[in-house]
Amino acid sequence: MINDSQVVNAAFRGSFEPALIEEINRIGIYQEVEEGEYLIRPGSYIRSVPIILSGSIKIMRPDAAGNEALLYYLSGLDSCAISMTGTPDNKPSEITAIAEEKTRLIFIPVEKVDEWICRFPTWKQFVFRTYQRRFDDMIATIDSIAFQKLDERLLTYLKKKTQSCQCTVLQITHEEIAREMATSREVISRLLKQLERVGYLRLSRNKIEIL
Template identity: 45%
Template sequence: MQEEIKRNYGHIFEEELLQEINDIGVIKQVNSGDELIRTGQYLSAMPLLIDGVIKVMREDEDGFELMLYYLEKGETCAMTLSCCTGSAVSEIRAIAETESRLLMIPIEKMEEWLGKYKSWRNFIFDSYHQRLMEMVSTIDTIAFKKMDERLLEYLRNKSKHYNDSEIKVTHQDIAFDLHTSRVVISRLLKRLEKTNRIKLNRNSIKLIDID
């Protein structure tokens, strides 16, 4: 595990911190679709993503969800950090978009390292900033873009995270992520196909217009 930690974080953290992470971190393996964090949950550890993609969503009282952002290798979740440092319940839901591996860090160590290691403080502050910018982008998309533009951007992001122009996703899953109905998504997908921007297959969507 030590070599893997160095490969992912050696350019960020000093040797002493890398050693502490190796000594106390616990590897957690999850499958695609597994729930990692649920709304209202108290957290005892924060995750560092070693491999895979995690989808972070906001859930309302009726169970409807809105996708906020994705987490990729080498990243962590700002909402998780807020819960850990403030002993508050989670305001988000996180599920594994792909098979993933996480390194779980106990809360007490996370707080200790804030005062002990400058590189850890910088990493935490950079993570807050990055997640904030992504949420601002999400708000801008909802407020200023039409649904067909949001849908195409959503598909492009999926393609980037999977590193594949062909995306395995259902119309219903897209509707949940974009907080709309399956009927609307199906209609817009057919419209995008007619303009040669995507190709609809039985269980997948292939992007033709990726840029």
Template identity: 40%
Template sequence: MQPLLISDSLLVKLKSIGSMRRMAADAVLMNEDDYIQAIPIVLNGSIKVMRTDDDGKEILLYYIKPGESCVMSFLGATCNERSKIKAIVDEPAEILMLPISKAVELIRSAPEWIEFIFQLYNRRFEELLDVINAIAFQKVDERLWELLRKKSEMNKSKELAVTHQQVADELGTAREVVSRLLKQLEKSKKITLSRNKITIL
């Protein structure tokens, strides 16, 4: 489990200038091409960050976990660009929304905010490298098993409330491929399948 990037003192400061939002699973926090109005900082739950190609096929880039934010939103906002990603709530989330103007002010007044952003950027860069390596060098079945293990660890549960289509979207592949590979994992007694649920054994 990676340590939290955000310090208690910085979190107190951010709460004093941001606003709280509670969002249910599958709610869309941000779409591609949206204007970025605020920087999300996850306090509880998780958000998955997706990228869509010209044909509408999606792939998971990374998760935003408690104590983290979306560095791509921050960079896009400070460069006055529209969002290049889609952010969807994975597990019911409590999110601190930090206005862009306040985020920019903190660059000048709070060194710990700058440190947080740089650490976050480094973590996201490593995760994106992992995505590239997985697509280039791993078979889909290996990527599927790794995704299920990551979800289980992040949610602290062996039971994953997720559909085959959702898993396929995160892997950037077809639902039929995922369904076939999940059946193979079930035969290998690594998982059990039920309606909209995958249980890791």
């Protein structure tokens, strides 16, 4: 049986200095969430920053009309830049975070994020790399929405999805894809069918197998 601190140690060794790992073990709150569980809902206040140990989390942006747009995925050793910055003004969150699969993470209180920056060089590096990655992700998202047609977007969507879950069989409904891409189910069904005809994937109920 693996306990929390072993998991943390294994995940961070090599990235963080020992004193920092110890601090994380002491302060961080370990948590496991199941697939589909919400970590953040719009309107809630973010008081701590999650670091993903294993699994993956998807970050979405809902709009007033009930649509959503996928911003990016978080997986191993990623963290959510929005939650680092989201708090200073004490504004509530404007995003949604949902576990894509069973996910283990550790929460660090925001004050500590700040405090550690000057105490641990590797932490500062981590925080900045996190920002940079999330910026790159957001730019990629904008690229995709602004420049690509739906069929291309669907392809990049499927690619990212398989990357983030590290498998070729997606357990997902057309409806859900449509929601994440802010379009309608029928359109996705048609495009998927098209991709199946071309031999890019195989469809069945609740399942898409990439070839």
